[in-house]
Amino acid sequence: MKSRSLFVTKPYNYELKEIDMPEIEQDECLLQIICCGICGYDLEISGYLADNPTALGHEYVAKVLKVGGAVTNVKVGDQVTAESCMACGFCDDCRNGRPDLCQSTPKKNIWNNYAQGFADYTIAPAKALVVCNDLDPMDAVLSEPCGVSLDLVKTADLDLTDDVLIVGQGPIGSMALQIAAHKTVGKIYVVDRHEKRREIALKNGASVVFSSMDDIGEVKFNKVLLTAVPELLPECINHTKFGGYVCFLGSNFKTGGVVAIDTHQVHFNKLQLRASHASPAMYFPQVHKLLKTKAVKSETIITHVYKLEEYEKAFGELLHNKDNAIKVVIKP
Ligand SMILES: [Zn+2]
Ligand SMILES: [Zn+2]
Known part of the structure; x- marks a missing residue:
């Protein structure tokens, strides 16, 4: 079986190749890609991590075409999303109820190097797949x-009345804003240097938006969430209230x-620095519900949809058109 598959071959150089798909193993599924989002991490791989051809695309929705003999959690015809990294289920942390801390993540995962989400087909271990038949693929x-x-x-x-500052309104910051708006009645301030993203943030529950950290003035927050470059961490610390948390990822x-x-400043203000790192990837059932109920509105995040053969344009939007592009999705 043949599939088209997108590779990054050297920094920011993409190539759509035709490849032969391997046979599935007992615990795997053959998937037909419905759509796949371009992640900031895809751009990091494209720019800094690609020294040999690397297949791309981990944010996909797919239809199950074939299941291995040992697969029980999905069936042919199901629509699925894929965990980009799984908890093992067997280590002490997993057994102690903290799969988020698992460091024995299975070696067999969705990251193969022949065809991932920017392809016609991929193969994934069934354990990584979460069924979402009732979701619109553009939400999923x-x-x-x-x-x-x-x-x-x-x-x-x-907490219920926390005032929150969210720095950065890329897809992660934008969805964090929408989720936070359901968790606190406090004010949510947002910083992003792109005007369009600030406008969307106001629609998504932000009380006040700023184009730069300098414009916030003396206001301090119980919780500060940083989703932009780590270099903004010192300024985030400046805007955290006594006893507050600075949470960051990226x-x-x-x-x-x-x-x-x-x-x-951290010590005398009793601040907590907390890093978020969603690996293992978790909470898919909660996430499916957030997207299904429009608590998180995909239409405020997905700005561009391209066909697989338009990959140059699709990646170009995120590399050169940051004012307008937030999440770009590719459909084979
Ligand atoms: Zn991603
Ligand atoms: Zn584990």
């Missing part, structure tokens, strides 16, 4: 990044991620 396609946003909001442990492979912070 946000499942994996929405899980990242949900992990960030859970990390912030929002990487910057270009700068290496090293940031200097004032530890006295």
